[in-house]
Amino acid sequence: MTDIQTVTADFTALKITEEDGFVIARMNRPEVRNAIDETMVDEFHALCALLEREPKILVITGCVAETSKGPRGIFASGADIAQLRERRREDALRGINSGVFQRIAKLPSPVIAAIDGFALGGGLELALAADFRIATPGAKFGQPEANLGIIAGAGALWRLKEAVGNPLAKEILMAGRVLNGEEALQSHLVNELFAPEELDAGARAWAEKIAALDPLAVRLSKQLFDMPADVHPAVDNIAQAVLFESEAKFDRMQAFLDRKKK
Structure with a gap:
């Protein structure tokens, strides 16, 4: 059996903890609101390799970031724009984010995304790669790529309409609509809402509920x-x-x- 925490001990963008029957991957770049950079992508790939070999339920969640309004939960604010700006055609064809999100989606065991704060751009596409999504009322879901001169090319163009239907998906993708937690629940983008202080416990309850099955x-x-x-x-x-x-x-x-x- 692989000791996941030993293998992932040198991770910097993700903090990995293993519990009975499931693994928690906590994105840990609060200084940039968990922007998804190539280091985080590489660490997700390494984690996926472990979970493909020894399947376990995976919980993906964020961390707490210090803001001008005090500590706030943050899932992922999207791709790292500084890196994204420098990418060219060949980078797009490599499918840097789409490749790792597809790998997460295809993991043998279910994946749960536990979301507080921003899940924007690549952050929402990461959440869409999960089988289940839970969130807080204050979570924010959106795809602002068109405002940056690109498309939501890491899964949202097809996963989002499967989750919420064509009309709302088009509004999010092409008119800049951002959903809060309650709207996401009503549109079936998320499965359940929890207060921020109860989100981690809610994620564990979901993982334990799935782990109790065969x-x-x-x-x-x-x-x-x-x-x-x-x-x-x-x-x-x-x-x-x-x-x-x-x-x-x-x-x-x-x-x-x-x-x-x-």
């Missing part, structure tokens, strides 16, 4: 979820055949039957 059943459900309709039900039958032979299936069903007898 890991293989959850893993296969995630893998099959986004497959095209024309491969169903054949792939479902194959996955079910695998699960029908698992010890967990017999143990969990027997436990269910035993509880019914009481």
Whole structure:
């Protein structure tokens, strides 16, 4: 078994902690509101490599930044604009952010984004790569790329409309609309809201709720979820055949039957 905290001990943009059944990745660049730079991208890639080899639920969250109004929660304010300004055609074709967000989205086990403060630009695209999103009422969700002369090219152009539908996605992408936490909840962009001081506990509760299920059943459900309709039900039958032979299936069903007898 890999000791994730030992492997990630030298990370600077992410702080990694491992708990029973899940891993927390806390973005830790408060001085630039967790702007996503290439160091953070590289560290997310390294973390993904570990979680691809030994699947665990991943919680991605932010930190607290000092502002003129006092300490404020921050998820990620977007890509590092200083780096982004210098990127050229070949950098875009490398898919620096889109590549790592796609890798996060395809992790074997579910990913939870816990969001307070800004989730703008690449920050929202990172959150969209998660399977579940929880947030605070004061969270802010938006894609300001068009104001900077670029597109939301790291996933929002297709993930956002899947999350909130075409009309609202177009408003966010092409008219600069920014959603607060309550609006994000109502539009199904986030699954649940928590007070800022309860967000970490809420993320743990979500991770523990998922971890209580059979890991293989959850893993296969995630893998099959986004497959095209024309491969169903054949792939479902194959996955079910695998699960029908698992010890967990017999143990969990027997436990269910035993509880019914009481």
